[in-house]
Amino acid sequence: MTGPEVPPKAAPDPLVIRSLEFIGPMATSDGWRPTNTLPEIAFAGRSNVGKSSLLNALVRRKAFARVSRTPGRTREINFFAVNQRFVLADLPGYGYARISKERQAEWRPLIEGYLRKSPVLAGIVQLLDVRRDPSDDDRQMLDLLAEIGLPTIVCVTKVDKLSKPQAAARVKEIARELALDEEQIIAFSAVTGAGRDELAEALVSLLDSLPPAGEPEAPSEG
Numbered sequence: 001m002t003g004p005e006v007p008p009k010a011a012p013d014p015l016v017i018r019s020l021e022f023i024g025p026m027a028t029s030d031g032w033r034p035t036n037t038l039p040e041i042a043f044a045g046r047s048n049v050g051k052s053s054l055l056n057a058l059v060r061r062k063a064f065a066r067v068s069r070t071p072g073r074t075r076e077i078n079f080f081a082v083n084q085r086f087v088l089a090d091l092p093g094y095g096y097a098r099i100s101k102e103r104q105a106e107w108r109p110l111i112e113g114y115l116r117k118s119p120v121l122a123g124i125v126q127l128l129d130v131r132r133d134p135s136d137d138d139r140q141m142l143d144l145l146a147e148i149g150l151p152t153i154v155c156v157t158k159v160d161k162l163s164k165p166q167a168a169a170r171v172k173e174i175a176r177e178l179a180l181d182e183e184q185i186i187a188f189s190a191v192t193g194a195g196r197d198e199l200a201e202a203l204v205s206l207l208d209s210l211p212p213a214g215e216p217e218a219p220s221e222g
């Protein structure tokens with residue numbers, strides 16, 4: 001007999017938030033946007049997918065994403081500097097079912113304009129609700145990201161609403177439907193905290209893979 005079992009040590013937080021600062025909103029595709037040189041990571045998903053909850057869990061603040069929800073701000077892209085290391089871009093939720101078709105497509109000019117014309121955009125976190133089939137808007141978004149060639153991290157949200165095997169089966173289905181690699185999908189819950197560290201780790205490794213800011217590309221041969 002050895003002594004009592006030692007509980008496993010909690011893994012260190014891959015993304016400790018030391019500073020978090022609202023920089024400002026972007027309201028139109030040619031409107032104000034940050035002029036910083038920090039890499040940007042954008043978060044996208046349909047309204048109600050759980051984006052605010054995911055962001056609050058990610059940065060471990062209860063009401064961080066509130067600014068993005070104040071009236072007038074929900075249609076804007078809100079930028080936050082995190083640890084002076086990267087800029088988090090909270091994209092407006094798209095495709096709210098209760099508004100008209102015309103209104104639904106409104107997301108496109110701003111979001112597309114931003115995604116296509118952001119020199120420092122390093123990647124995007126695309127959220128999908130575990131219980132829902134991807135909508136037309138979700139597919140349009142993923143097609144756009146593939147076309148632009150933007151590194152994309154897919155997070156499936158609200159996995160606590162299903163049993164573990166059900167959630168795993170849904171992740172498989174979503175991966176198949178969208179022709180994604182199942183291994184690349186992060187199963188997330190703002191309620192249990194599942195996937196929070198995995199997402200943080202994915203963001204950190206994305207940032208670590210970038211060339212240092214301001215450094216010229218390696219010269220080509222010859």
Ligand code: GDP
Pocket residue numbers: 045046047048049050051052053054093157158159160161188189190191192
């Ligand atoms: P947003 O519109 O994408 O920002 O979504 P919210 O974060 O406001 O979430 C929409 C609704 O889903 C709210 O009622 C949340 O409480 C709920 N919700 C968000 N994330 C989770 C989750 O991980 N688990 C559960 N059970 N509910 C969630």
